[in-house]
Amino acid sequence: xxxxxxxxxxxxxxxxxxxxxxxxxxxxxxxxxxxxxxxxxxxxxxxxxxxxxxxxxxxxxxxxxxxxxxxxxxxxxxx
Amino acid sequence: xxxxxxxxxxxxxxxxxxxxxxxxxxxxxxxxxxxxxxxxxxxxxxxxxxxxxxxxxxxxxxxxxxxxxxxxxxxxxxxxxxxxxxxxxxxxxxxxxxxxxxxxxxxxxxxxxxxxxxxxxxxxxxxxxxxxxxxxxxxxxxxxxxxxxxxxxxxxxxxxxxxxxxxxxxxxxxxxxxxxxxxxxxxxxxxxxxxxxxxxxxxxxxxxxxxxxxxxxxxxxxxxxxxxxxxxxxxxxxxxxxxxxxxxxxxxxxxxxxxxxxxxxxxxxxxxxxxxxxxxxxxxxxxxxxxxxxxxxxxxxxxxxxxxxxxxxxxxxxxxxxxxxxxxxxxxxxxxxxxxxxxxxxxxxxxxxxxxxxxxxxxxxxxxxxxxxxxxxxxxxxxxxxxxxxxxxxxxxxxxxxxxxxxxxxxxxxxxxxxxxxxxxxxxxxxxxxxxxxxxxxxxxxxxxxxxxxxxxxxxxxxxxxxxxxxxxxxxxxxxxxxxxxxxxxxxxxxxxxxxxxxxxxxxxxxxxxxxxxxxxxxxxxxxxxx
Amino acid sequence: xxxxxxxxxxxxxxxxxxxxxxxxxxxxxxxxxxxxxxxxxxxxxxxxxxxxxxxxxxxxxxxxxxxxxxxxxxxxxxxxxxxxxxxxxxxxxxxxxxxxxxxxxxxxxxxxxxxxxxxxxxxxxxxxxxxxxxxxxxxxxxxxxxxxxxxxxxxxxxxxxxxxxxxxxxxxxxxxxxxxxxxxxxxxxxxxxxxxxxxxxxxxxxxxxxxxxxxxxxxxxxxxxxxxxxxxxxxxxxxxxxxxxxxxxxxxxxxxxxxxxxxxxxxxxxxxxxxxxxxxxxxxxxxxxxxxxxxxxxxxxxxxxxxxxxxxxxxxxxxxxxxxxxxxxxxxxxxxxxxxxxxxxxxxxxxxxxxxxxxxxxxxxxxxxxxxxx
Numbered sequence: 009x010x011x012x013x014x015x016x017x018x019x020x021x022x023x024x025x026x027x028x029x030x031x032x033x034x035x036x037x038x039x040x041x042x043x044x045x046x047x048x049x050x051x052x053x054x055x056x057x058x059x060x061x062x063x064x065x066x067x068x069x070x071x072x073x074x075x076x077x078x079x080x081x082x083x084x085x086x087x
Numbered sequence: 088x089x090x091x092x093x094x095x096x097x098x099x100x101x102x103x104x105x106x107x108x109x110x111x112x113x114x115x116x117x118x119x120x121x122x123x124x125x126x127x128x129x130x131x132x133x134x135x136x137x138x139x140x141x142x143x144x145x146x147x148x149x150x151x152x153x154x155x156x157x158x159x160x161x162x163x164x165x166x167x168x169x170x171x172x173x174x175x176x177x178x179x180x181x182x183x184x185x186x187x188x189x190x191x192x193x194x195x196x197x198x199x200x201x202x203x204x205x206x207x208x209x210x211x212x213x214x215x216x217x218x219x220x221x222x223x224x225x226x227x228x229x230x231x232x233x234x235x236x237x238x239x240x241x242x243x244x245x246x247x248x249x250x251x252x253x254x255x256x257x258x259x260x261x262x263x264x265x266x267x268x269x270x271x272x273x274x275x276x277x278x279x280x281x282x283x284x285x286x287x288x289x290x291x292x293x294x295x296x297x298x299x300x301x302x303x304x305x306x307x308x309x310x311x312x313x314x315x316x317x318x319x320x321x322x323x324x325x326x327x328x329x330x331x332x333x334x335x336x337x338x339x340x341x342x343x344x345x346x347x348x349x350x351x352x353x354x355x356x357x358x359x360x361x362x363x364x365x366x367x368x369x370x371x372x373x374x375x376x377x378x379x380x381x382x383x384x385x386x387x388x389x390x391x392x393x394x395x396x397x398x399x400x401x402x403x404x405x406x407x408x409x410x411x412x413x414x415x416x417x418x419x420x421x422x423x424x425x426x427x428x429x430x431x432x433x434x435x436x437x438x439x440x441x442x443x444x445x446x447x448x449x450x451x452x453x454x455x456x457x458x459x460x461x462x463x464x465x466x467x468x469x470x471x472x473x474x475x476x477x478x479x480x481x482x483x484x485x486x487x488x489x490x491x492x493x494x495x496x497x498x499x500x501x502x503x504x505x506x507x508x509x510x511x512x513x514x515x516x517x518x519x520x521x522x523x524x525x526x527x528x529x530x531x532x533x534x535x536x537x538x539x540x541x542x543x544x545x546x547x548x549x550x551x552x553x554x555x556x557x558x559x560x561x562x563x564x565x566x567x568x569x570x571x572x573x574x575x576x577x578x579x580x581x582x583x584x585x586x587x588x589x590x591x592x593x594x595x596x597x598x599x600x601x602x603x604x605x606x607x608x609x610x611x612x613x614x615x616x617x618x
Numbered sequence: 619x620x621x622x623x624x625x626x627x628x629x630x631x632x633x634x635x636x637x638x639x640x641x642x643x644x645x646x647x648x649x650x651x652x653x654x655x656x657x658x659x660x661x662x663x664x665x666x667x668x669x670x671x672x673x674x675x676x677x678x679x680x681x682x683x684x685x686x687x688x689x690x691x692x693x694x695x696x697x698x699x700x701x702x703x704x705x706x707x708x709x710x711x712x713x714x715x716x717x718x719x720x721x722x723x724x725x726x727x728x729x730x731x732x733x734x735x736x737x738x739x740x741x742x743x744x745x746x747x748x749x750x751x752x753x754x755x756x757x758x759x760x761x762x763x764x765x766x767x768x769x770x771x772x773x774x775x776x777x778x779x780x781x782x783x784x785x786x787x788x789x790x791x792x793x794x795x796x797x798x799x800x801x802x803x804x805x806x807x808x809x810x811x812x813x814x815x816x817x818x819x820x821x822x823x824x825x826x827x828x829x830x831x832x833x834x835x836x837x838x839x840x841x842x843x844x845x846x847x848x849x850x851x852x853x854x855x856x857x858x859x860x861x862x863x864x865x866x867x868x869x870x871x872x873x874x875x876x877x878x879x880x881x882x883x884x885x886x887x888x889x890x891x892x893x894x895x896x897x898x899x900x901x902x903x904x905x906x907x908x909x910x911x912x913x914x915x916x917x918x919x920x921x922x923x924x925x926x927x928x929x930x931x932x933x934x935x936x937x938x939x940x941x942x943x944x945x946x947x948x949x950x951x952x953x954x955x956x957x958x959x960x961x962x963x964x965x966x967x968x969x970x971x972x973x974x975x976x977x978x979x980x981x982x983x984x985x986x987x988x989x990x991x992x
Contacts, residue, residue, distance in 0.1 A: 022928045030925050038925045041918060045929035052936040064941050065713055066951065069959060076958040083802075431732065434886040543735065543743065545889045546727060549896050550747050553766070557747075560761035561754045574761035575625055 011057040122233035152233040162226035164245025209242025266356040267378035281362035295331035301375040334374040348528040351564040353385035384565035390525035405586040418517035423540035431544030447503035456541030462510040623828040626836040628760035633840025639902030646855040651865035653804035660804030665845040668813030683830035687820040694974040715906035720938040749931035751904040773894035810957040814964030821909040
C-alpha cells in the first residue's frame with residue numbers, strides 16, 4: 009500500500025515539474041511522449057509491487073542471441 | 088509586511104493598466120506660461136510640504152509678474168544657493184530697478200533666464216512637470232519666470248553625506264581603504280579617479296516608480312562586450328517596481344532566471360575592485376543610496392578572488408588562493424565527511440582515533456547526523472545574532488556561544504567534542520570566502536549534503552557533490568558560462584583562477600567576456616639585475 | 619531547441635570517462651578468469667582490436683559529420699524500416715546499457731559498502747542523479763566532465779603510485795602459459811565492454827561538436843586514454859593480487875584499493891577510491907541514457923527531448939531493479955549474451971550501414987549510365 013502511495017506521489021511530482029512548462033510552450037508531441045513513457049513507467053512499478061516476480065526483459069535478448077552465442081563459443085567465447 | 092505593489096518584470100505581456108499611486112509624478116504636462124497656476128499646481132501636488140521652499144520675486148512695479156525660485160531645504164546646498172542663486176536674483180532686481188525703487192524697464196524673461204544660466208552650473212531646461220519634480224526633489228533649484236513656458240533647473244545638490252570612509256566588510260592588509268558612499272555622484276567620481284580613460288562611459292536611468300532612484304551603468308567602451316551592455320540595458324529597462332532601495336533589489340530583478348543558491352551578480356564596496364573588473368570588460372551598476380555596486384557578468388571565480396590578491400606578490404597570493412579553495416571544500420564537506428566516516432566507513436580512521444571517537448559517541452544519545460544538524464543550526468543562529476548585536480553585548484554573546492553552548496553541551500553529554508571541533512573548523516573556513524553571498528550558498532548546501540551523508544555515506548556525499556557540480560555547470564551569468572575558465576576549459580584563464588601568476592605573465596583578459604580586445608599588454612618579464 | 623556545441627577536448631574527456639565506465643570495476647575479474655595471468659596481454663590485444671572496431675564505427679561520420687546514427691539508419695534503410703531498426707536498437711541498448719550499469723552500481727554498493735541499504739534506494743538515488751545530468755543537457759555534462767576528470771586522474775594516479783610498493787612481478791609469470799588460445803575470448807570480453815558500446819557515442823556526438831570534422835580524432839584520443847587506464851588497472855590487479863584472487867573476486871579494483879597502506883596510517887581508504895569509479899559510472903550511465911533519450915525523440919520527431927527524461931528515468935530505475943534476478947545470472951549473461959549482442963550492434967550493424975552506404979553511392983551512377991544510354 010505504501011508503495012502504491014509512493015508511486016502516485018512521485019508521478020504527481022514529475023507531472024507538476026514538467027507539465028506546466030510544456031503546456032505553456034505548446035509542445036504537444038512532447039506531452040504525448042511524456043505521458044506515454046510515464047504510463048509505461050508507472051505500469052512497470054505497479055507490476056513490480058503487485059506481482060513481485062516479473063521475468064526480466066533481458067531474457068528476450070537472450071533468446072534472440074543464443075544461437076549466435078553458441079556459435080561463438082565454438083571458437084572464441086568461454087561459457 | 089509593508090504593503091508593496093510590484094509588477095516586477097514578467098516574460099509575458101500581462102500588463103493591465105494599474106494606475107500609479109500618484110498620477111502626477113509621471114505628469115508630462117507641459118509648463119504653462121502663467122506662473123500663478125504653475126505654482127498652484129506644484130503646491131497641490133506636493134501637498135504644501137513644509138520643506139519645499141518657494142520664493143517669489145516681483146519683476147515689475149505692480150507686482151503682477153513674478154519670478155519663482157523653488158528648492159528643497161535639506162537637499163539643496165544652502166551655501167550654493169546664497170552665493171550663486173541669490174546673488175543672481177539680486178543682480179537681476181538691481182538691473183530692473185533704478186535708484187528710486189522704480190522698475191524702469193519691463194522685464195525680459197528670456198534675458199533673465201540667460202543671466203541665471205550664466206552664473207549657475209549644470210543647467211537643465213525644464214518643460215514639463217515630471218522633469219521639474221524630479222529635479223526639485225533631487226536637490227536642484229528651479230527658476231520659473233512668468234510669461235515663459237519653460238524654466239531652468241540649476242545644479243545645487245548638496246546634502247549631508249557619510250563621505251568616503253573605510254570599508255566595513257572588505258578589509259585588506261595592503262591596498263586602498265576607500266569605500267563607496269551612498270551618493271551616486273561621489274561613487275562615480277571615485278571610479279573616474281582610478282580610470283582616467285575617455286572610453287569609460289556612463290549611462291543613467293531612473294528606476295522605481297515612486298522612488299525614482301538614479302541608477303548608473305559604467306563600462307569601458309571597446310573592452311566591454313557590446314552585446315552584454317545591451318543585455319544589461321534591456322534588463323534594466325524591463326524593471327517595473329515601485330521602489331529600488333538598494334542594489335540588491337536590482338540584482339534580483341536582473342539576474343539570470345534560475346533557481347540557484349549561487350549568486351550570478353557580484354557586488355562590492357571598493358572602488359579599486361570595480362576598476363579592476365571594468366578593466367576586464369565587465370559592467371558596473373551603481374545605485375544611488377547604497378555603497379554596494381553591482382558587477383555583471385559575474386563568474387564563480389570572481390567570488391573567490393580578493394582585491395588583495397593583486398597587491399601582494401604572486402606566490403603569496405597563489406598560496407592564499409589555494410587556501411581559499413581548500414576552505415570551500417572544508418566548509419561544504421566538513422560535517423558531511425565526519426558523519427559519513429563515523430557512521431559508515433570507520434575503517435578509514437587510524438585505530439587509536441576510532442577508540443577515542445567510539446568512546447565519545449557512546450555517551451551521546453543521538454546519531455551523528457542529528458548531532459551535526461543541531462550544532463550547525465546553533466552556530467548559524469549565533470552568527471546571525473552576532474551581526475545585529477550592539478557592540479557592548481557582542482562579547483557577552485560570543486562567550487555564551489563558545490563556553491556555555493560548546494563546552495557545557497559536551498559535558499552534558501548532548502554532543503561529542505569531536506563534533507564541536509568539526510563545526511568550529513567548518514564555520515571558520517566558511518568565512519575565508521571573501522564574498523558573503525557565496526559563502527552563504529555553501530553554508531546552505533551543507534545541510535542537504537549532511538542528510539545524504541547520513542543515509543548513504545560517502546556515496547551520498549559524492550552524489551550530492553556531482554549534483555552541485557552539474558548545477559554549477561548549468562548556470563550562466565548574462566550568457567557567459569558560470570564556471571569558465573574551469574569548464575569550458577580555457578588554458579589562458581588558468582593563469583588567474585586558482586593561482587595568480589605574476590603580473591607580467593597575465594597578458595590577456597578573460598576571453599569569454601570580451602571577445603575582441605583581449606591583449607592587455609606586451610609581456611615584459613623582469614630583468615636580472617647586473618652584478 | 620537550443621543548439622548544443624561541445625568542444626573537442628570535452629569530447630575526448632567524455633569518451634575517456636565512458637570507456638573506463640563500468641569496465642574499471644568488472645573487466646579485470648572476467649579477463650583473469652579466462653586468460654589468468656596473461657590478462658594484460660589480452661588487454662593489449664583487445665585494445666588493438668578495439669581501435670579497428672572504432673574505425674569501422676567512425677567511418678560513416680568522418681564523411682558526413684553532422685548526421686548521427688539514427689539519421690543514417692533512416693536514410694539507408696528507408697524511413698519505416700529504419701525507424702523500426704532504431705527502436706529495436708534503442709530498446710535493447712536501454713536494457714543492456716544504463717539499466718545493467720545502474721544495477722551494477724546497486725550490487726556493488728550493497729555488497730561492498732552499504733550492506734544494510736536496500737538496493738532500490740541506491741538505484742533510485744544514482745538514477746535521479748543521471749536524470750538530472752541528462753535533463754540539463756550535453757553541454758552541462760561536458761563541462762561537469764571537464765571539472766571532474768582531474769579528480770578522477772588524481773585518485774587513479776595516486777592509487778597506482780601507492781600500489782607500486784605492493785607489486786609482485788612473479789604474479790605475471792609464466793607468460794603465455796596456456797598458449798595463445800585463451801587470449802581471444804579474453805580480448806573479446808574486453809572489447810565488448812570497452813569499445814563496442816562506443817556505437818552509442820555515434821548517436822550523441824555528430825551534430826553536437828563545434829569542429830565536427832575533427833571529432834573522430836577526439837574520440838580516438840579519449841578511447842586511448844580510457845584503454846590505457848584499463849590496462850593499468852588490469853596490470854595492477856594481476857601484479858598485486860595475483861591471477862587467482864583477481865579471477866575469483868567480483869571487484870578486484872576494490873580489493874586493490876583496500877590494499878593501500880601508507881605507513882600504517884593511511885589505510886583502508888577504499889571508499890575514497892570508490893569515488894573515482896562513481897565518477898566514471900556516472901558518465902557512462904548519463905551518456906547511455908542521453909543517447910537513448912535523444913534517439914527516441916528523433917525516432918518520434920519530438921523536438922525537445924528534455925521532458926522525456928524524467929519518465930524514461932523512472933522506467934530506467936524501475937527496470938534496473940529486476941533486470942538481473944540474481945548475481946550468477948548476471949555473470950552468465952555478461953559472459954555469454956552480452957558479447958554477441960555488442961558484436962552485432964557495435965560491429966556488424968555499422969558494417970552493414972557502411973556497405974549500404976557504399977552501394978547507394980554506386981547505384982546513382984548505375985542509373986545515370988542507364989538513363990544516358992537509354
